[in-house]
Amino acid sequence: MTAPDNKRRNFLAAAGAGAATLAIAPGINLIRVSAADEPQTKLASGKVRWGMLVDTTKCATGCDACVSACHQENGIVEEVEDPRQRSQWLRKIDLVEQGTGRQHSLPMMCQHCAEPPCVDVCPTGASFKRADGIVLVDRHTCIGCRYCMMACPYKARSFVHEPLTTQNPEVPRGVGCVEGCTFCVQRIDRGKNPACVDACPEAALVFGDLNDENSAIAKKLKEVASTQVRADLKLDTGVRYQGI
Amino acid sequence: MDYAAKRSAETKFYLLAALGGLVSAIGVGAALYMEHHGHAVTGMNNQIVWGLPHVFAIFLVVAASGVLNVASIGSVFGKTVYKTRGQLAGLLCFAMLAAGLVVILLDLGRADRIMVAATHVNLTSVFGWNMILYPGMFAIAFVYMWTLMEKRMYPYSKAAGFAAFIWRLMLTTGTGSIFGFIAARQAYQSAVVAPMFIIMSFAWGMAVFMVVQKAMYLWNGMALHPAIRNRFKRLLATFVAAVFYFVAVYHLTNIYYAKQTAFEQFILLDGGIFPQLFWGGWLVAGTLLPLALIFLPGLKDMPGSATLASLLIIVGAFCQLYVFIIGGEAFPLEIFPGMTAGSSFFDGRIDHYSPSLPELLLGIGGIGIAFTMVVVGVHVLKFLPEDDVAKLEAAGALAD
Amino acid sequence: MSRALNFLALLLLALPLFGAAHAGEAAKPAIIIANPGTQCIAPPEEMRRNHMEMLKHQRDRTLRLGERSARVSLNGCIECHASKTSGAVTGSNENFCQACHAYAAVKLDCFDCHQPKAGHKAAVASGEPQ
The missing domain is CATH 3.30.70.20 (Alpha-Beta Plaits)
Structure with a gap:
């Protein structure tokens, strides 16, 4: 892996740390990056019919x-x-x-x-x-x-x-x-x-x-x-x- | 055989193999056409979901398991006349099973996902069982043929023959159960269906064997010993009569249950093509005529009567499967008993099926595949059933 | 037998040569996407190598468990990567998915069923049953 890629990966790790940091970063598609941090939607449950x-x-x-x-x-x-x-x-x-x-x-x-x-x-x-x-x-x-x-x-x-x-x-x-x-x-x-x-x-x-x-x-x-x-x-x- | 004769036989073999290959290729081409355009180019639809390809495929698979009986009678019950025919029977089983499977697989909506079918098996599905039964049948038929062809393996042939016999019973039960377990449709929900398929396989397999054997004897300028032919004919007649019995039981029990009478009325009387094929195709051409050809004094000694009877049985088999599979689908589902239903989705309406050329070609292509495999197999391996008549006579095996 | 083996071995040895001869010929795909400059869910290197695994993993979670707002989403891919002109990820060799799959000669199966156009809405004649 090349250096720029590592940089990007580090950036992503930092991005994952919190949505607040992200909101300031310009030109970034916030929804996609932060989706992982959003509360998971409820999965199909066996309690429901x-x-x-x-x-x-x-x-x-x-x-x-x-x-x-x-x-x-x-x-x-x-x-x-x-x-x-x-x-x-x-x-x-x-x-x-x-x-x-x-x-x-x-x-x-x-x-x-x-x-x-x-x-x-x-x-x-x-x-x-x-x-x-x-x-x-x-x-x-x-x-x-x-x-x-x-x-x-x-x-x-x-x-x-x-x-x-x-x-x-x-x-x-x-x-x-x-x-x-x-x-x-x-x-x-x-x-x-x-x-x-x-x-x-x-x-x-x-x-x-x-x-x-x-x-x-x-x-x-x-x-x-x-x-x-x-x-x-x-x-x-x-x-x-x-x-x- | 002198060189010229051998040369000419060789040429004829290549012609036959090429013919089989061509028919197979046309079948595969038809399947590719269906694959490219979707099943819109077939006569199948959301009502008649299984059509002509399934008629061909199920005939091939059922007859494949039946033809192995000829071998089983030899190995399991020690009948010399049948033992001589074990290898040819094994080859026929192998070829028809493969061809039947190819037709079923090529008809799939997503034939390209064959690996998915092979790697995801749902064991509550009768189709799922068949995913195990078919490869098992190939393996057992292969081992069985090996024990027959390799001298050192010969002591194991009885055990292998027995295994093949048991497995083929399971296989046909599995094929019959594909329909027998469908509770939704009136045509199929009967306990008789699975045993009926077993006995049909006996008759159809034997008929196919007789035709192939006759063709090979003609090719080699040989004739079947009359005593042996008579024995085969009687066995064939027994199977045909047994099929008649099971079909009769199937329909009579249906007529007895009040909720099934409308369906029986349709399939036996009012259903147009279906009653025609049932009475004319299956009963007269496929059952009564063959029995007459085998037993009636004036007919039974006519040259070629056994072969004609066998061919008629095969024709009858196709009629019977057409009535069973497609007739069963054409009759509407009874979703609301006691009410007359109507909708834009053809609820409550009797459907008609007009097969298109591609699906017919796919089915015939399946026959072509089996044919080619048998022609090549017979040419490469020495499978011509030759009876040692002198020895059989000495042992009293040819006495009637 | 041994001659056949020799031939096979030769063929295998020669394969890299064919590969080398062709490497320079096929043009790298040129793609214009609708939303350039936005941040993908992972670096391009990783996406190129692993997008199929990510999508495959997620498709089962979405379909079987009902997970709807996961990080990985095929519709998410399409929203960003759809072509500026056609609005789709397939249809021509300049469209995102097809460009690369054509280049790599890998069959693209997703769009037999999935809609390759971003935000497509089916036009159903209202009040008319089929």
Whole structure:
């Protein structure tokens, strides 16, 4: 190593000693250098279990504010010709009850199961569950075998069929990998709600920590009757529905 | 053999190997095309996630484990007629397994991450088990062939043959379980799937072996002893009948469960191409016709009837896999039982699949790879099964 | 056999010669970045040698543990190093990441998935589901 480099290293060591010294130094990008000294953001914790409650009685047929918000936040703009090859992280399903004819509508996405089949079947461990219950795909190890798509009972995963250029910086996604709803993990880690929750005009979506009995979602789940979709599979989903 | 004849045989070999190489190269080229443009250039989509490449790959892998039975019957059960064929069976197993794996791997969204697949293994995944089962199968097949080809190793061939037999049962169980453990889809969640795959492998492997053997005998101007041929035909028929039994059980149990009747209605009656392939392709062409060719008095002595039966069984196998894999995906997931669902993501709708040329070429390329490996292997190593008819007759092994 | 070995040995011996012959030819990459003069997280020597390890280590922490404001950040790299003209770190051999990777002939995998443009915002037609 040459002398100037050592000097720079010493400077960095000094810089690391305190942010106050840095503020005086001109022409320095303070944020980058001092980031290491900032208090660490809270890491995903096993004490938390993120979940969502969907009140389908408030969810209007034809409204897709949540879908637009999701696609905006996560940069899902695709031009693949075949609509069946396009990604859908969040979709609206219209339901008609056989016999009674009762109609309703609801958003369907990754249910963030406690026992996710996609994680069980993934050959490389790319499908994984974070400590706080969010089920994600690690695109660094996803080989694009699509076994998780075969195994998911909710059709919540999509495969990227074409090279992409329109990703948002915070939401990497790319050709040949499988993807799905992340609960907007980039927002959650900064203390915000998933984009769909904030976008719903009827406030039909409640997001929060299922394990915290003081959270709005836990209180509501204690109060109202809710269901897990395909409860027969005993996957213990993080997304619950009301009024199905 | 005189020099000119040898020369001409040599030329023919190079032509065959070149043909196989060309088909393989076209397959790999198709895969590169898919890799470059993404799977948008295939007929696969977010509904039909596994398509034609998987039909080819699973046929190759399942038949690969089945063909090894021919060797196992020789080594494990001490049948001389089968023992003579152990080496060829081992080579076929090796070639088809390799080809099947190549097709699966080239179809991956990120085929360039093959090292990731090899170094990150999730042991709760049935795919993960297969990452261990496949290399194990290669190793065992290799050791087994070694014990058959090397005189000093011959005493170990029985043990190696036994290991190969056990391992191949595990391998096919693993392949069947890829589907059998998928609780989400109505087509697959059945305990019968894994044993069904084992018995399918017996039939398909034997059929492939018969075709290859016939081709080699034609090449060398030889003929199979009728008694031996009859024995093989009867064994093949037994396997085909057993497959029929398992498929029948699979569908009948499904029909019995009320929640599965809609799916059975689709796959057996209303599903367009799927019932057509099931009844016409698998049942008539792949099961009944071969059985007729083997047993019916007028047909069974027709020249080439055994080979034709074997070819039909292979055609039936492809139909069966197409119905099982793609038919199973085309039927919509029942996310909300008792309700009719609709969405922009094709919920509640029966999907159609139209395979594109690249994925078909990739599948055929897999056959090309297996073909090339077998042609070269047979040429380089002395694998032609030759029966010592006089000795067998003396031992009474050819009596019916 | 021994002839083949000899040939191989010769080839190996000759390799440095080829290398030397080519060393002078490839032009060093010329890069104009958007935010010059700012301070990187480590000296250039260290960054050149270790940036991939740093990024790899951090990517797993961010993805698996949810660490969002770490010292090492690919988006942080892009913010400073994006090209003045294109706003991106890839796209042409004058853009930061691609310039060096093309020079060193190392495949650049990050931007199959990551956005190489600083501050890009996806334009989604509002209210229109896919």
